[in-house]
Amino acid sequence: MVKKIQDEMGGKLRFVFHDFPLKQSYSLALHAAASTEIASQGGKFWAIHDILFENQNVPDDKSLKSNAEKIGLDAEKLA
Numbered sequence: 001m002v003k004k005i006q007d008e009m010g011g012k013l014r015f016v017f018h019d020f021p022l023k024q025s026y027s028l029a030l031h032a033a034a035s036t037e038i039a040s041q042g043g044k045f046w047a048i049h050d051i052l053f054e055n056q057n058v059p060d061d062k063s064l065k066s067n068a069e070k071i072g073l074d075a076e077k078l079a
Contacts, residue, residue: 003046017045028064035068038077047071 006013019036021029032052039048051067065075 017049028061031061031064035064035073039068039071039073042073044071044073048073 002015006015017036019033021033023029036045036048036052039045048068048071051071052064055063055067069075
């Protein structure tokens with residue numbers, strides 16, 4: 001839905017995303033939040049966002065790094 005609105009609004013819309021990692025709900029919450037920051041520096045925020053959302057039931061460090069590599073991020077930076 002967000003992507004649809006972004007496409008419709010174009011430059012008229014500014015979307016600001018804030019991380020609120022809830023470690024008690026997801027053991028890698030802080031790690032996942034940090035990965036979005038790293039991805040955003042390379043212009044890949046939405047790519048990592050989508051991967052994290054689609055794989056939220058796979059809470060392990062190995063899958064987080066593997067998925068980050070799929071979009072061209074350096075997994076070592078996530079360590």
